[in-house]
Amino acid sequence: MKNKTRLLVHSAIIGAIYVVLTIIFAPISYGPVQVRISEALTVLPFFTPAAIPGLFVGCVIANIYGGGGMVDIVFGSLATLFAAFVSYKMPKKILVPLPPVLINAVAVGFILNYLFNLPFFISALWVGLGQIVACYGLGYPLMMVLERYKDRIFKNGI
Structure with a gap:
């Protein structure tokens, strides 16, 4: 029972920090060119x-706030x-931040293409660069x- 409570508390704290960081840095957390500081937590x-x-x-709560609608909230x-699940399975420490970079570049690239008719490849590139940052x-030094x-x-x- 104690471990389940600890798991729930850690999940809640991580989720809350993600939301707060995303909203505090909202001007750079949403849109075609974004560096979502909260993504450092993906390590x-x-x-x-x-x-x-x-x-x-x-992310669900942050995306509700972001105004991208149900497409962004869900996808x-x-x-x-x-990305978090794949990061959990990474065999080497240096690879842990890679799944959020690649998966979000593709997924958010498609979302931006769908919502705003932006070119997919350019959107994926900008999102991917923001994810690398x-x-x-930020995330890899946090991990160290x-x-x-x-x-x-x-x-x-x-």
């Missing part, structure tokens, strides 16, 4: 499976869920810092 599945539902729920959030530029304290923060992998 957290490396430490705990609680990050997978936390990132998903956080953008599912892309984050899938967030996931590797958290690794020092993982036993205190992510007790028993949860």
Whole structure:
């Protein structure tokens, strides 16, 4: 029971931080050219499976706020869920930020193409570049810092 509670609390905290970071940095979190600072958190599945539902729920709430409608809420959030799961399965630390970069570039590229009739490849490129900044530029260093304290923060992998 204690582990389930810990998993739920960690998921809720991760989701809440994701929402807050996305909304605080809203001007750069949404649109065709975006660096969603909260995507730095996509490295957290490396430490705990609680990050997978936390990132998903956080993304759902952030996308409700973002104004992209149901397409963005559903498909953008599912892309984050899938990316978080694949990151959790990555065999090497350096690869952990890669799934959010690739999956979101493609998924959000399609979403921007559908919603705003923007060219897919250009949209995917801009989103991918923003994801590289967030996931590797911010997320990977975050992962290195958290690794020092993982036993205190992510007790028993949860």
